[in-house]
Amino acid sequence: MERAGVRVIRPLIDSLESALAALCRRQGLPVLKNPCPVDGHTRRAEMRTLLSALEARCPGANAHLLTALQKEREQELRNE
16 A cells, blocks of 8 residues: 555464464454455455465465565565
């Protein structure tokens, strides 16, 4: 969102959704349904489906993508 001058911070980007769901269950935390009327019909939902299919076809793909994101993040920090 550079054009808007907004820096997006995603502290849980490296966390697996399944691990977060398990943690919520163990801790008894409520999980709320997203009230957005387009929830599940977004580019994010499309990407989730695509990444799941990629991981099923190429086991380890998600880990490789996360490593690439981490390296990019480190490069950005060095250039700031």
